[in-house]
Amino acid sequence: MKILVDENMPYARELFSRLGEVRAVTGRPLPEEALDDADALMVRSVTKVNAALLAGKPVKFVGTATAGTDHVDEEWLAQAGIGFSAAPGCNAIAVVEYVFSALLMLAERDGFALTDRTVGIVGVGNVGGRLQKRLEALGIKTLLCDPPRADKGDDGDFLPLETLVEQADVLTFHTPLFKDGPYKTLHLADEALISRLKPGAILINACRGAVVDNSALLARLNAGQRLSTVLDVWEPEPDLNTELLTQVDIGTAHIAGYTLEGKARGTTQVFEAYSEFIGQRHQISLDTLLPAPEFGRITLHGPLDQATLKRLVHLVYDVRRDDAPLRQVAGKAGEFDKLRKNYQERREWSSLYVQCDDARAAETLTKLGFNAVHHATR
Ligand SMILES: NC(=O)C1=CN([C@@H]2O[C@H](COP(=O)(O)OP(=O)(O)OC[C@H]3O[C@@H](n4cnc5c(N)ncnc54)[C@H](O)[C@@H]3O)[C@@H](O)[C@H]2O)C=CC1
Numbered sequence: 001m002k003i004l005v006d007e008n009m010p011y012a013r014e015l016f017s018r019l020g021e022v023r024a025v026t027g028r029p030l031p032e033e034a035l036d037d038a039d040a041l042m043v044r045s046v047t048k049v050n051a052a053l054l055a056g057k058p059v060k061f062v063g064t065a066t067a068g069t070d071h072v073d074e075e076w077l078a079q080a081g082i083g084f085s086a087a088p089g090c091n092a093i094a095v096v097e098y099v100f101s102a103l104l105m106l107a108e109r110d111g112f113a114l115t116d117r118t119v120g121i122v123g124v125g126n127v128g129g130r131l132q133k134r135l136e137a138l139g140i141k142t143l144l145c146d147p148p149r150a151d152k153g154d155d156g157d158f159l160p161l162e163t164l165v166e167q168a169d170v171l172t173f174h175t176p177l178f179k180d181g182p183y184k185t186l187h188l189a190d191e192a193l194i195s196r197l198k199p200g201a202i203l204i205n206a207c208r209g210a211v212v213d214n215s216a217l218l219a220r221l222n223a224g225q226r227l228s229t230v231l232d233v234w235e236p237e238p239d240l241n242t243e244l245l246t247q248v249d250i251g252t253a254h255i256a257g258y259t260l261e262g263k264a265r266g267t268t269q270v271f272e273a274y275s276e277f278i279g280q281r282h283q284i285s286l287d288t289l290l291p292a293p294e295f296g297r298i299t300l301h302g303p304l305d306q307a308t309l310k311r312l313v314h315l316v317y318d319v320r321r322d323d324a325p326l327r328q329v330a331g332k333a334g335e336f337d338k339l340r341k342n343y344q345e346r347r348e349w350s351s352l353y354v355q356c357d358d359a360r361a362a363e364t365l366t367k368l369g370f371n372a373v374h375h376a377t378r
C-alpha cells in the first residue's frame, strides 16, 4: 500500500506508516509522477484534486486534512469510485482564536470595549458557531446569518445578510466558497455590501479569499472608507494583491487555522477515515501526539477585564506575529507558501492551565476554552 501525504501534515508519516508505505510530497505543485503507484492521497487546501490530477491513476482514496473542500471536485471523485474524506471542524477553534486575537488587538489600539460592539457572523457552522458561543460568554452581542441553516429549519435567530450589514460593528465571514448555486458565496462581500458597512466597522475574512471581492475592497479603502480590515485569506493565493496588503490592518498568509492542535486533528481525522475505508479501523487520541506547550501554567490574581484577557490571549497567540512576516515577503515568488510551511508552533488556549483566585474569572475563561480552575491563593 503506497500512501502519498502532503509534507505539511504533522504526524502524517507516524500515523499512515501503520497502514502502508508513506511518501511525503509538496502540495503546490504536487509531483505528478508520485501518483503513478499511489493507492491513497492525503492533501491540504493547496492541491486541486480533480480529473486532471487523478484520471488514469491508481488512487482509490483521497483525504483532505482541511475543513474547506472547494479545492476538491467531489462529484468527479464519486463518479470515478474514489473514496473521499475531509476533516470538518478540525481547525475551527484555531480560527476562532485568531479572530479573538485580532479583535482584542484592534480594541486596544482604537480604545473601545468589545462589549460595546455587535458582531455579525456570516456562516454559523463549526467556526461561526463556536465564535458565537465564545463572544456571548463575554457578553458581546452577536447577529447570525446562515441561509442554508435557516432553510433547513435549524434552531437559531438567523437574519438576512442585509440586517448584519446595517447593524453590525464587526462583520466576520465563515462560509465555504460556493462559486454558484442557491447559496453562492463568491464575492458575497461585493462593492455594494462593503460600501454599506457602518462607518468604522471591522471586516474580517478568515474563510476563503474570494468570498470578499478583493478589488472592490481595495477600491473602497483607497476611496477613504472608514473601515478596519483583517484578512487571512486572499483573492488569489498565493499571489495576493500587495497594494491591498498595505491597506489592511491585519494581513496573514492563510494561517488562521494553523494551531498544532488544528493541524493534528486534520491529520488524525483523515487517518481514521482512511483506516476505516480499508477495513482496519484505528482511533487516535490527540493527547498522545502533542508535545507540552511553551507556556503551560499561569496564575491569574483578581478579576478578568478586557485588558487582562488580551494579555492572556496574546500570551498564547498574538496575530501580529503573523502579520509582520507577510508584509516583509509579499510579492516575492514562493514566499507565501514558505511562511505557511515553516510556521512557528502555535497552540490553542486550552493548552494553558490558568489558576484563578476569582471564581467568575475562572468561569468565563473556562467558557472561552482555557483550561481554567478556581483556587483561592491569597
Ligand atoms: N483561514 C483558515 O485557515 C480556515 C478557513 N476555513 C474556511 O472557513 C469555512 C468555514 O469553516 P467551518 O465553519 O469549519 O465550515 P462549516 O461547513 O462547519 O460551516 C460553514 C457554514 O456556512 C454556512 N453557509 C453556507 N453558505 C452560506 C451563505 N451563502 N451565507 C451564509 N452562510 C452560509 C453553512 O450553512 C455552514 O453552517 C471553510 O469552508 C473553509 O473554507 C476553515 C478553516 C480554516
Ligand SMILES: O=C(O)C(=O)[C@H](O)COP(=O)(O)O
Pocket: 008, 043, 044, 045, 046, 065, 066, 067, 068, 069, 091, 254, 256, 257, 258
Ligand atoms: O481547513 C481549511 O479549510 C483551511 O483553510 C486550512 O487551514 C488551510 O490550510 P492548508 O490546507 O492550505 O495548509
